[in-house]
Amino acid sequence: xxxxxxxxxxxxTAADTSTNTPATALADLSxxxxxxxxxxxxxxxxxxxNESPAAVAVITQEDIRRLGITSIPDALRLVPGVDVAQINxxxxxxxxxxxxNEFANKLxxxxxxxxxxxxxxxxxxxxxQDLPIEDIDRIEVIRGPGASLWGANAVNGVINIITKSAKDxxxxxxxxxxxxxxxxSTTIRYGGTLATNLYYRAYAKVLNSDGxxxxxxxxxxxxxxxxxxxxxxxxxxxxxxxxxxxxxxxRARLVENLDDYSIAAPYYRNYxxxxxxxxxxxxxxxxxxxxxxxxxxxxxxYDRFTDEQAExxxxxxxxxxxxxHRFALGxxxxxxxxxxxxxxxxxYSPSDFVSWSSTTAHDHLYSCFLQDEISIIRNRLKxxxxxxxxxxxYTGFEVEPSGRLLWTPTERxxxxxxxxxxxxxxxxxxxHADTTLGVVPxxxxxxxxxxxFKSMGNPDLESxxxxxxxxxxxxxxxxHVSFDIAAYYNQYDGVLDYxxxxxxxxxxxxxxxxxxxxxxxTTGDTFGAEFSAHxxxxxxxxLTANYAWLxxxxxxxxxxxxxxxxxxxxxxxxxxxxxxxxxxGAASFVDRVDASTLxxxxxxxxxxxxxxxxxxxxxxxxxxxxWGQNLAEDHHAEYTSYKTALITEIPRSVMGRITWHF
Amino acid sequence: MxxxxxxxxLRHALNLCxxxxxxxxxxxxxxxxxxxxxxxxxxxxxxxxxxNFAKFVDWPQESFTDGQSPLVIGVFGQNPFGTGLEAIAKxxxxxxxxxxxxxxxxxxxIAGVHLLFLxxxxxxxxxxxxxxxxGTSVLTVGESDKFxxxxxxxxxxxxxxxxxxxxxxxxxxxxxxxxxAQLLKLATFVRKSTLQ
Numbered sequence: 115x116x117x118x119x120x121x122x123x124x125x126x127t128a129a130d131t132s133t134n135t136p137a138t139a140l141a142d143l144s145x146x147x148x149x150x151x152x153x154x155x156x157x158x159x160x161x162x163x164n165e166s167p168a169a170v171a172v173i174t175q176e177d178i179r180r181l182g183i184t185s186i187p188d189a190l191r192l193v194p195g196v197d198v199a200q201i202n203x204x205x206x207x208x209x210x211x212x213x214x215n216e217f218a219n220k221l222x223x224x225x226x227x228x229x230x231x232x233x234x235x236x237x238x239x240x241x242x243q244d245l246p247i248e249d250i251d252r253i254e255v256i257r258g259p260g261a262s263l264w265g266a267n268a269v270n271g272v273i274n275i276i277t278k279s280a281k282d283x284x285x286x287x288x289x290x291x292x293x294x295x296x297x298x299s300t301t302i303r304y305g306g307t308l309a310t311n312l313y314y315r316a317y318a319k320v321l322n323s324d325g326x327x328x329x330x331x332x333x334x335x336x337x338x339x340x341x342x343x344x345x346x347x348x349x350x351x352x353x354x355x356x357x358x359x360x361x362x363x364x365r366a367r368l369v370e371n372l373d374d375y376s377i378a379a380p381y382y383r384n385y386x387x388x389x390x391x392x393x394x395x396x397x398x399x400x401x402x403x404x405x406x407x408x409x410x411x412x413x414x415x416y417d418r419f420t421d422e423q424a425e426x427x428x429x430x431x432x433x434x435x436x437x438x439h440r441f442a443l444g445x446x447x448x449x450x451x452x453x454x455x456x457x458x459x460x461x462y463s464p465s466d467f468v469s470w471s472s473t474t475a476h477d478h479l480y481s482c483f484l485q486d487e488i489s490i491i492r493n494r495l496k497x498x499x500x501x502x503x504x505x506x507x508y509t510g511f512e513v514e515p516s517g518r519l520l521w522t523p524t525e526r527x528x529x530x531x532x533x534x535x536x537x538x539x540x541x542x543x544x545x546h547a548d549t550t551l552g553v554v555p556x557x558x559x560x561x562x563x564x565x566x567f568k569s570m571g572n573p574d575l576e577s578x579x580x581x582x583x584x585x586x587x588x589x590x591x592x593x594h595v596s597f598d599i600a601a602y603y604n605q606y607d608g609v610l611d612y613x614x615x616x617x618x619x620x621x622x623x624x625x626x627x628x629x630x631x632x633x634x635x636t637t638g639d640t641f642g643a644e645f646s647a648h649x650x651x652x653x654x655x656x657l658t659a660n661y662a663w664l665x666x667x668x669x670x671x672x673x674x675x676x677x678x679x680x681x682x683x684x685x686x687x688x689x690x691x692x693x694x695x696x697x698x699g700a701a702s703f704v705d706r707v708d709a710s711t712l713x714x715x716x717x718x719x720x721x722x723x724x725x726x727x728x729x730x731x732x733x734x735x736x737x738x739x740x741w742g743q744n745l746a747e748d749h750h751a752e753y754t755s756y757k758t759a760l761i762t763e764i765p766r767s768v769m770g771r772i773t774w775h776f
Numbered sequence: 777m778x779x780x781x782x783x784x785x786l787r788h789a790l791n792l793c794x795x796x797x798x799x800x801x802x803x804x805x806x807x808x809x810x811x812x813x814x815x816x817x818x819x820x821x822x823x824x825x826x827x828n829f830a831k832f833v834d835w836p837q838e839s840f841t842d843g844q845s846p847l848v849i850g851v852f853g854q855n856p857f858g859t860g861l862e863a864i865a866k867x868x869x870x871x872x873x874x875x876x877x878x879x880x881x882x883x884x885x886i887a888g889v890h891l892l893f894l895x896x897x898x899x900x901x902x903x904x905x906x907x908x909x910x911g912t913s914v915l916t917v918g919e920s921d922k923f924x925x926x927x928x929x930x931x932x933x934x935x936x937x938x939x940x941x942x943x944x945x946x947x948x949x950x951x952x953x954x955x956x957a958q959l960l961k962l963a964t965f966v967r968k969s970t971l972q
Contacts, residue, residue, distance in 0.1 A: 140824035141864040145962050148828065151821050152937045353817060406820075 167498055167518035167530040169195070169257040169586055169600035169644065175278075178247055180688050180698040182727045182741035182769055184291060184299070186253070186275060187240050191702065191723075192686070193255045194660035195600075195644035196271070197678045199707075199718075199753035202336035202762040203295075203323040204241035204368050207753050210257050210271030211602065212640045212666050214678040214707060216755055220538055220578075222260065222268035225275045226360065227436075228397050228415045231267050233477075234428040234460055236541030239421055241366055242393055243275070244340055246301040246319050248289060248773070251278040257644065258602060259582050261514035261536035262500045265454075265481050269536040269580050270604075277360075280305055280313035280348040286776050293769035297322035308347075316345035325369070327749050327765045334762045335386040340366040354403040363394030371758040372424055373712050375553045376466045377564055377625055382553065384758070393419025407442035424757045425465035426547070433457045448487040450500075455480055460542055467550035471571050475542065480505045496520045508545070509577045512537050526590040534582050540575035544610060544632055547571045551712060556625075564625035569612065572631045581605045594650040601643040608634035611670045638668030654690035659683075675715070679705035694731040699724075701746075709754040716761065721750035737773040742766075821939045822893075822932055823860040826917060829930060830870050830891050832959040836952045839890060839913050846876040850889035850914075852905065853898050855879055883908040894928070896920045902928070913952045933964060940964045 140148065171193040183189045187206040191198045197214055199207045209218040219236035222229065225243060232239055253275050260272035283305040292298035299322055305315035318341070325336040344362030351357070368389045375382055397415035404410070418431040438452035456479040462470045485500030501515035516534030523529070547569075554565035586600040612630045619626050642664040649657045661684075666677040684702040691697055702723040709716045727741035744750070749765040830847055840847075847870050849861065865875035880886055883905055892909075894902055896919050903926040906916060918924065919932040929947045933940050942965035948955045960966055 138860075138863045138867050140820055141827045141868060143824060145825070145828050145832075145959065148821055148825055149938060149940055149962065151939070152817075 165520065165522065165528065167496070167520040167532060167586075168260075169584065169598075169602075171255045171257075171598075171646070173253040173255070175248075175250055175252065178250060180696060180727070180729065181686075181700055181725060182698075182729075182739055182743070182771060184247060184296075184769070185240070186243055186245070186247075186250075189247075189250075189253055190255065190273070192660075192684070192700075193257075194646050194682070194684070195257045195642075195662040195664075196255060197664075197682065197704070199704075200326075200764055201753050201755050202334065202370065203325045204336065204338040204340075204366070205370075205755065206240045208238065208240065208273075209678060210255075211604065211642060212664055212678045213270065213673075213676050214709075214753060215676050216753070216757075217541070219267065219541065220269035220580075221271050221273065222264050223273045223275070224264075226277055226358075226397060227399065227413055228395060228417060229432075229434070232421065232428075232430065232541075233458060233539075234421065234430055234462065234542045235423055236538075236544065239391075239419070241338065241340065241368060242364060242391065242419060242421070244319070244321055244342065244364070245275070245277065245362070246289070246303060246317050248287060248301065248303070249277045249283065249315075249317065251276050251282070257600065258532070258584050259514075259516065259534040259536035259580060262502050262516035262534060263483060263485065265483075265502045265504050265514065266506070266512060266537055266539045266577070269538050269578070277346070279358075280315045280346045281350075283315045284313065287773065289771065289773045291769060291771035293767055295324060295326070295765070295767045295769070297324060299323075311350045312347070313349075314345060314347045316343070318343040326762045329749075329751065329761055329763055331749055331763075331765070334760070335369050335371050336762055337369040338366065339368075340364060356399075356401045358399045359397070361394065361396035364392065366391045368422075370424075370755075371760045371762075373758050374424075374466050375550045377550070377553060377566055379555070381555050381564075384760075387425055389422035389425075391419070391421050393417070393421075404441075407448070408440065410437070410439045412437045424468060426468035426470075427463045427465075428542075429461040431459045443486075446489045448489075449485070450487075451482070451484045453482045462542065462546075469548045471546045471548060471573065473546075475507075477507045479507075494522055496522075506539055508575075509537075509539055512539075512577060528588050530584075530586045532582070532584040534584075536580045536582065537577040538579075539577050540572075540610070543571065545571050545573045545575055559626070561619065561626050563619075566625050566627045567615075568627060568629040570629050570631045572633060575610065575632065576608055576634050578609050578634065579607045581607075596648045598646045599643065601641075603639065603641045605637075605639045606668075607637050609636040609638065609668070609670075609673065610634060611636040612672055636668060636670045636673060638666065638670070638673070640664065640666045656688050658686040660686075672710075675708050675710040677708065679707050679720075681705040696729040696731075697726075698729065699726040701725075704752070707753070710756075711754045711759040711761070712756065713759040716754050718751050718753060721752070722746040723750075735775045737771075739771045739773075741769050741771075743769060818939060819856045819858070820860050822919070823857045823864055825932070825939065825941065826861065826891060826893060827864045827868060827870075827875070829915065829917065829959070830875070832956040833891075833915050833948075834954040834956075835890055835915075836913050840873070844873065846874045847891070848876045848878055848889045850878045850880040850886060850892040852880045852892060852894045854895060856895050856897075886912070886914060889914055891915045891917060894918045894923055896923075899923070902926050909951075911951075915948065915951075915953060935964065943967070 173189050173192050177192055178189050187198050187208050190196045190208055195210055197209050199214060201216055207214045207216055207218050210221055213220050217235045217237035222231055223238045230238055256272040260268040264272050285305060287303040289301040290298050301319040303315060303317040307313055321340040323338040325334050328334050342364035346360035349357040369386050372387045373384055395415060395417035399413040401411040414435040416433050420429045434456045436454040440450040443449050458477045460475045462473045464470055481504035483502040488497045490497055498518040503513055505511050514535050518532040520530045548571055549569045551569055552567040556562060556564045559565045583603045588598045590596045610632045613633050615628050615630050617628050644662045647659045651657055662682045664678055664680055682704050686700040689697045704721055706720045707718045709718050723744050724746040725743045727739055729739040731737050744764055744766050749763040751761050751763045754761055861877050865877045892914050899920050899922045902923050906926050916928045917930045918928040924931045927947050929944050931942045933942055941963055943960060943963040945966050945968040
């Protein structure tokens with residue numbers, strides 16, 4: 115349902131039927147463009163970015179291919195206001211508008227309409243989303259709340275990863291990439307036609323990374339080996355119907371460094387743990403257009419995965435069903451509404467330093483939403499009002515309304531403003547995980563007993579909430595130059611923070627315990643702006659400049675470690691050269707951030723990333739590319755892990771890729 | 777937090793049924809709306825093409841009474857465009873001329889029309905209609921092999937899921953019109969005699 119939900123209000127694929135009938139919209143296209151319009155494609159013409167009342171950016175397959183991007187988090191670096199900080203070869207903090215964290219939890223991410231938010235630890239397991247990068251059609255990034263449509267956890271942003279239809283991946287593809295960081299990683303894909311309008315593809319991919327480096331430039335232990343396979347079937351029996359069935363499964367072997375504290379001798383160990391993770395999903399979707407102004411979609415999926423974090427194993431099984439209906443009401447209203455149900459089963463097992471106050475759960479989430487897109491002045495002023503209403507087993511009913519106003523004074527510029535509320539529900543580990551943060555051996559303890567420092571889960575946590583005020587302006591200054599600016603003021607309430615450390619001399623236990631509990635105790639705000647400029651210098655040379663500014667005002671010290679860079683900037687260039695060559699590059703600046711590990715505060719200095727690549731289309735079917743990545747510095751750190759004091763850094767590297775279509 | 781798990785399970789099962797039921801009611805309600813199923817995407821694209829074609833054709837001066845007189849698009853017989861073509865006409869002009877859409881039922885209504893669309897539904901008498909246009913400056917647009925064979929000028933052709941077009945440049949020029957080179961370049965096929 116990704117593209118359908120996406121189509122409702124916020125993103126670039128939003129349908130626009132109330133203000134323009136499709137025929138008149140088509141009339142604005144040139145003959146060349148008309149020649150490429152598909153008669154079977156849904157009548158939802160892609161709305162120009164100009165018409166979205168939200169801070170939306172789209173990363174295309176072309177951007178990914180040209181810049182030699184190998185993972186989804188690296189692709190997200192292209193969007194201003196998204197902070198991507200790599201922790202090791204398989205972990206990233208991806209956050210929007212602040213709150214950097216290994217488990218950055220205020221962001222909702224979907225792959226083809228399937229939520230990949232992990233309720234167990236909060237956040238996204240990025241290693242588990244290592245799709246063949248060639249299969250990605252586009253990534254839509256909405257900065258700011260999307261909760262009125264997507265519900266809980268779509269607090270600071272929504273990322274929609276949309277893969278290609280099987281129709282667009284016909285034939286065979288072999289892609290091999292490798293370099294100074296990675297052993298060759300290989301993707302094999304084959305797509306064919308089973309019957310008229312019935313297409314399929316199947317793929318297999320192996321990722322093999324040697325890992326990054328330590329701050330001394332030595333090889334770090336974070337090896338990643340991952341194998342995955344999957345497929346997709348698309349059937350378009352009529353112009354108005356689309357059926358999709360898709361699935362993936364993966365197995366991963368990840369090595370991570372751990373600081374392990376336990377109550378018994380030797381109290382502390384640092385070692386490299388090997389995690390075995392696995393997962394899989396299957397999704398079916400039916401979308402039907404009754405007419406240009408009315409459509410429905412039904413989507414269901416089943417997803418399960420096992421994730422090991424610091425040797426504590428979490429298993430999550432999800433069944434989800436959603437239905438969504440869009441129709442025009444009168445000449446001015448476009449109504450979208452939907453219902454959803456999600457059933458999640460979770461099961462956790464403890465490790466040396468994580469124990470659980472409750473290990474299993476069976477949760478039910480019911481949701482519905484209603485949205486009205488009201489055309490106040492045709493083609494000029496549009497108001498979108500909507501809200502999600504959902505019920506979960508922990509915090510009960512949650513309401514997430516939003517109001518968005520879009521003013522399009524001319525076809526080339528638009529101004530938008532929005533007020534929205536969003537919430538984040540507490541994760542299972544925040545509610546139930548008791549984690550040992552440190553142990554003082556009895557021999558060094560004043561009480562003669564071991565001293566144990568713990569953070570305790572809190573089953574009474576409530577949701578964190580946000581009221582966001584946003585304002586944006588876009589202008590196509592000329593045929594070749596466009597600008598986009600978005601500003602925000604976010605007020606957070608009930609943000610989780612650690613309460614005071616309580617001492618409990620425990621006569622019944624052989625040790626004394628200091629513990630802290632997370633509570634909804636902090637209030638604060640953030641404000642900032644993102645700016646993006648695009649310049650088509652010639653038909654063959656394109657430049658993009660991005661800048662993001664972020665300011666966080668929280669009284670809490672612990673949240674300061676998760677604030678994110680104050681300034682981020684990027685300049686990108688893609689240039690077509692003669693002889694079927696392309697020269698592409700990106701330079702990025704990321705400001706310093708405060709971070710912490712188990713052993714203390716860490717200052718992550720600002721850094722510059724410089725990537726340059728040369729791509730040669732040797733024949734119509736064969737593409738060769740070589741990229742120098744992170745050329746500016748020998749190695750740099752981007753963020754820390756809460757599991758270890760070892761900081762893994764990203765070194766300068768060279769990567770090559772051969773892609774063969776036949 | 778601890779509740780009787782059996783009653784909970786029952787409640788959740790009931791809730792799920794309710795959600796599914798709502799979904800089905802919704803589906804039924806929506807299917808009844810299917811009756812008003814609008815114009816297919818193909819004809820929306822074709823309507824947009826008609827407007828575009830008109831921009832690329834020069835009619836002889838005597839085709840218009842003056843500089844402001846409207847450009848008339850005729851649709852012969854059944855109108856497959858729904859209101860799409862009218863909507864385009866209302867929203868656009870061509871070289872400062874308003875666009876008028878006219879439904880044509882007999883050959884004698886054709887007077888004053890600049891661009892005439894002949895749907896494949898008219899295939900049986902396409903030759904008849906085209907021959908009635910001898911000596912006039914009407915750009916004929918059709919969508920069948922029969923139309924092209926009978927001397928039609930611009931013909932829509934389907935290439936996989938795309939709508940493309942062929943141009944019979946000889947016929948266009950024979951009727952005193954000029955079609956722009958830009959449009960000719962985009963046509964999938966151009967009939968043009970080399971003998972001049």
